[in-house]
Structures are given as C-alpha cells and as structure tokens.
Amino acid sequence: MSLNIAYYGVPGSFSEQALLDYFPNNVNPINNEKFEGVFKELEKDDVHYGVVPIENSSTGPVSEIYDLLNTYPYHIVGEVFVKVEHHLLATKDATLESIQEVYSHPQAFEQCRPFLDQYNWSIVPHFSTASSAEHVKNSNNPKIASISSKKAAELYGLQVLAPNINYNTTNTTRFIILGKSHKINSSCNKISVVFTTEHKAGALYSALKSFSEYNINMLKIESRPVVHTPWQYYFYIDFEGNLDNPSIKKAINSMENDCVYFKLLGNYKSATL
Amino acid sequence: MSLNIAYYGVPGSFSEQALLDYFPNNVNPINNEKFEGVFKELEKDDVHYGVVPIENSSTGPVSEIYDLLNTYPYHIVGEVFVKVEHHLLATKDATLESIQEVYSHPQAFEQCRPFLDQYNWSIVPHFSTASSAEHVKNSNNPKIASISSKKAAELYGLQVLAPNINYNTTNTTRFIILGKSHKINSSCNKISVVFTTEHKAGALYSALKSFSEYNINMLKIESRPVVHTPWQYYFYIDFEGNLDNPSIKKAINSMENDCVYFKLLGNYKSATL
Secondary structure: EEEEEEOOOOOOOOOHHHHHOOOOOEEEEEOOOHHHHHHHHHHOOOOOEOOOOOOOOOOOOOOHHHHHHHHHEEEEEEEEEEEEEEEEEEEEOOOOOOOOOEEEHHHHHHOOHHOOOOOOOOOOOOHHHHHHHHHHHHHHHOOOEEEEEEHHHHHHOOEEEEEOOOOOOEEEEEEEEOOOOOOOOOOEEEEEEEEEEEOOOOOHHHHHHHHOOOOOOEEEEEEEEOOOOOEEEEEEEEEEEEOOOHHHHHHHHHHHHHOOEEEEEEEOOOOOO | OOOEEEEEEOOOOOHHHHHHHHOOOEEEEEEEEOHHHHHHHHHOOOOOOEEEEEEEEEOOOOOOHHHHHHHHOOOEEEEEEEOOOOOOEEOOOOOOOOOEEEEOOHHHHHHOHHHHHOOOEEEEEEOOHHHHHHHHHHHHHEEEEEEOHHHHHHHEEEEEOOOOOOOOOOEEEEEEEEEEEOHHHHHEEEEEEEEHHHHHHOOHHHHHHHHHOOOOOOOOHHEEOOOOOOOEEEEEEEEEEEOOOHHHHHHHHHHHHHHOEEEEEEEEEEOOO
C-alpha cells in the first residue's frame, strides 16, 4: 500500500523535496497551496501524513505553522532538513539585462537580498518559489524571472540565469512530518510542547525550571500571540529527550502543573544537517 | 525647532499614526517604504527619531525589525500602541459584487481571513495597507479593492465598501521609537535586551535565572536565528524595570556574565492599551 501524504506548495517546492527525502518509497504526494490546507487534508481518512516547513535557519519560524499546530489535533512525528539553494530562473531567451521584474516568496527575497540589491528590478511577492517559476513559464516573457529551486527549473523548462544567489550557503529549512497519532520509539530524541503561563512575575521562569532541575537541554523557544488577549503568549519549546525516560516524564508532569495550558506536540527523531 | 522623524510606510500608514500619537506637535515626518530605510535615515545628523512596528497582538512579531535592532546601533526610547481597524476600500463606483482582486499587506490578509473567506477574490500581496489604497486610487478600477485604514480612505478619496473587517476587535500593533542615545528617566519601566548563550544543556535557563532571583517580571521572549549558524538563536527579552534600580543593575550584570553576547536595547516607558 502506498502512503497518501499532503505537502505544502506545488510540485517542485522544497516541501515536496522534504517529503521525498523522508518517505523515499511508495508515496502518493498530494499538494496544497495553503499551510492550513495541508492540515485540512489530514482530516480525510485516507491521508496518512502531512509535510510543512516550520523554520528556516536564516529567516526564522514560519509563524502560521506554529499557530496551526496548536489549533489542529495532529502530532509531530518526524523532521527533515532541506538545504535551500536559490537560483534566478527565466525563459530561454532572457538575459540579466532583459529582466525587469522578479517573482518569488517573500522569504526568498530576504535570503537573496545582497544579490537583488545589485539590480533595479521590481520585486513581486508570490505564493511560493515554485509557483513563481510556474508563473514565469506561463507568461513566457523575457522581462520576468523567478527565484526558485533547481527542481523547479527542470519541471518548468526554465534556464538558470544566475545560480546559488542566496547569500548564506548554510541556509537550511526544517520541515516537520505531521501524523494522526504519536509514533514514539527508542530512536525519538526530541520533544516539542506548547504552553501558556499565568501573567505574573516569574511565571515563565517557573514553567522552565524543570529543564534545569532535570538537566534537560532546551533547543528552542518560540512565542506566538494569544490572539484575543493582547501581549499574552503561547510558548513553544523544543528540548532533547524521550518520553520513556523517567526524568523526562517528571519534567513534563511538573510543566503541566505549572502551566495554565499545556500540550505535547510530539516526540520524534531529530534530523541532522 | 521641529523634530525630523523617519517612519515606515507611506502617508496614511499605521506607522504615521503611531508617530503623530507619540509626537503630537512640531514634527516633520519622513516616510520610508523599507524597514531598513528607517534605520538608514537615522544615520543622517538631522534625523532625530525613527518609528517602526515591532509586534501585532494577533499575528506576532515583525521579525525583520528584531534583526535590525541587533544590527544597527540605535536604542528603543519609547513605545506606542495603535489599534488596528481594517476596512475594505474601493473607488466610488465599486460594489462588493464588482470586486475581483484585493490588495494589501500579507499581515492584513491574515487579520481579515474570515471576511475574505466569504468571497472568491484574488488576494494580491502589496507593500503596505496604505500603498494598496494608493494603488486602488491610481488604477481607478472598480474591480479592485484594498484593505487599509480609514485614514488611507480619506487620503486617497476611496469609499469604505465594508468597515471593520478584521476578525479580532482587540487587534493592536505595538510601535517602537528609535533614538540615537538612551533616554532614561524615572518614568521608564520597561527594558529590552538581546543575547546569545552557549549551545549547551541549561544555558538559556541559566541566562534567565536572574529574573527569578531578583523577582523581575519577564514580559516577552522572542528568538531569532543566528544567520550563519543553523539552529542557534538570539533571544530578545522584554522585562519590567528601571536601570536605576539596584536589583535591575545586578540582574543585568549577571545576565551579561552568563551570555556569550549581550546588548541593552533600551529602557523606556511602557505604553498602555
């Protein structure tokens, strides 16, 4: 049986690449052009997993994904890193001199800022790096270019006008694998949780004290607004550990007691660069 | 003498409103359509302050501003809240039925998602809510609308086709006032810092221990990537206090000792809703 897996974006996107890296065999990828669309696909009985970007090493979190993780009942069951290499793509007859407008996702513009600053091109935000390539192909206009992946160049038959234009060569995006139930085994070494604390002096610090008490390595802390209560936050924390470890169990119990709201997002195997 | 003050966006933007709320008299506002442009304006001797958005109560931080605060040598000398009320604007002859495309800043689309979901309009990202209104005015096309402020409607002579379309009526944006030197007096009750820690178990927790020891109320924690070192972070923390208070001085000294890098961004008077 092949797995039906929803992913963000269009064919040729970095999310599709993440999906194929994580599930190399027997998969039926289902694309969706909205982050929330991937979560909605998971409501169908015959869709088994979802793949979405959560964080880029240069530009930071994909905030909407954090919000959706808290809203929907799905779990993080895995993660995968994809190295981001951006290229300037255009139709076969285009040259750097003919280009007047560049299409891409706003994060890609940020990642290629020093390259773009050399030119006087109009910068036009588009839904994704891959959809921008599709737009360039469909328009068949040598005045426009996109910032997209090499895979998108192949898929849409575009030429690479300028390769590797991202200023940071360590640039990597972290993708998460969404599942309908926790998949915890002995290889899982990373835990993600989300919580809110009371709005009083020291509340956040109290919630974090288990990490020090049990010598747990906190990997990341992210805050997102509680929408209808200005300047209150959900805290998303990633830390090292496996839920079968007694210290980890105690730390999580202690956090649950100290927080107004607490949710275990997942325990999974951390990816390596 | 009037103050020259740089702000983000175009006339009619929420940043201009924040500027005029904070400095009601004798100002010469200078607009810039890039976040970094406002910081660059401050390099001129005759530009005294800058005003930029840093956080929205529903959609979260303006990440680029956090990065710029760490890059440029300016200080946070004040903050101001502006209530965000979005309206659907169009030319005089437009109706809800004639609209096919809507222009606005991506954050405004997020803030008006339930309203937009009722229609089958194309969503076109633009630089700001105010520039979108200007675009609608210049195009003079009843098929297009913008999501912008009431002030933008007045400025560009557009009609309000649908008022107050943001789903969250508590929606507020926090703006910061940038200055060239710290302006600390007894009314200052909020401190902003940024630091990095060693990448080892408990390092972030150690850096935060002063808050508990000195009973200081941490208001906010934000993390931003260290660009060339994947999965390392700068932590931006806001907390209550005045730098003349001996406990606060001790807490800051302790943090400076525990961190690999530490920068005091400012001590200023917190705004109230």
